[in-house]
Amino acid sequence: MNKMIKHSFLVMLAALAMSGCSKDKEIVEPEVPVKEEVVKVDKDITAMTTKIMEKTAVIGTFVSDTTIKMAEGLFRTSIVFKRPDKLPVSMFIIEADLKNAKLELQTISPYNDLIYGVQPISEMAKDNEIAGTKIMAAINGSVYTAAGDPTGILCKWHRR
Template identity: 30%
Template sequence: MNRIRLVSLLALLSLAAAGCKKDSQAQVPHYTIESPLVKRIADSTDLMAQVFSDTVFQVSEGVRESDVHYLSKEGYAMHAFILEVDLNNPKLKLEAGMPYNVPAYAMQTVPDMAKYMQAAGSPVLAAVNADFFNTSTGEPRGILVMNGKVMKTTWANARSSTFIGVKKDGKVFIGDRADFAAMQNDFEDALGGGPMLVKDNQILTQTDLSVEPRTGIGMSADGKLYFIVVDGRSFYYSNGITITQLGHMLKACGAVKAINVDGGGSSTFMIKHPLADVWQVRNRPSDGTNRPVGNAWLIVTKP
């Protein structure tokens, strides 16, 4: 093969390769993100390599849900569920849920807790699982205040280090052990939690690097509450995240304080569906069914 023919062949191969590269780039779908919260997470963190789909809809006045299917930066399939609750809305209230709506240790699924609470006169709009618990008795690992009564002031281990409380004036507070010791008589309801993820608008360093289904709760400076559940333990559906990644997600939503609560098979994200008169668990608990848990946080409408 002479030099002219060789140069011509190389030029043709180069053009063909460029064409293939152009076609490959053209085939990458461009997706326009619908949810403002998902947009914040995608733009301000490196958690999402690509968003495949997202959905945002109004559960009720002041309560909005965002669901997202995405590819993580590590290349894994992910599904996350985010609830944004505007607690400045005078019709909304955060309440602690206990099994059978009684102040005693037991276990019950989140939807069943909602049924008992609603039967007692508090219409439930949404809920997530809350504190870690003893799987034999239902006793929470952290503190417990129910209906103004301080039921438990001890912490099971170092991991149980935070709490969320609803003060008697209706304001929600996220704090640590020292805060609870100083304020325990100020709360109408309070439930414990795991590590603090965000404090004073700063991500905190975590030593737990495990990847699991997770539930997190955060508060913004302007009174918005965020519930996030990220599913896991299912390779083709959703693989889970670390608690540090959960903290980044909550901070991106707007939380200046946020904590990790029970995860794994306990992670439950439930709403009162706006198009049907049913409570619907929106995520896929990794047990394959709704796990009975020790307590929950519920968004209710005031009578």
């Protein structure tokens, strides 16, 4: 058995040596260019972003922003920037004219129920939609435990 292991080892060593003895071609690794991060600055700054930049120091380097009209009196602004410590941020702001009778704020809850739990906000919006209405924006504005119990006040259907 020892002879067989020794013989196998010698055969493997010889095969390795023979493959290494042929004319070696120098292997040239292709150069991978180092991609420098280029931040293209958007020159058109929306009114919402201007307001944030004037009143806070949260935006270090402005990158871009876009405001879209979601419905009459309802706008969504998306802002991309770097904080003063260079960390990238994407921020979304919903602006609603609550004087518009067609718009209202409502509390939604997991599975449209008063039982606490967790559910993705997109599914929660679908489950809480009332016939004849359309939820245009849903924002997770609560802090809750891992089990889904709110840590603050939750008021829905005039109940806490």
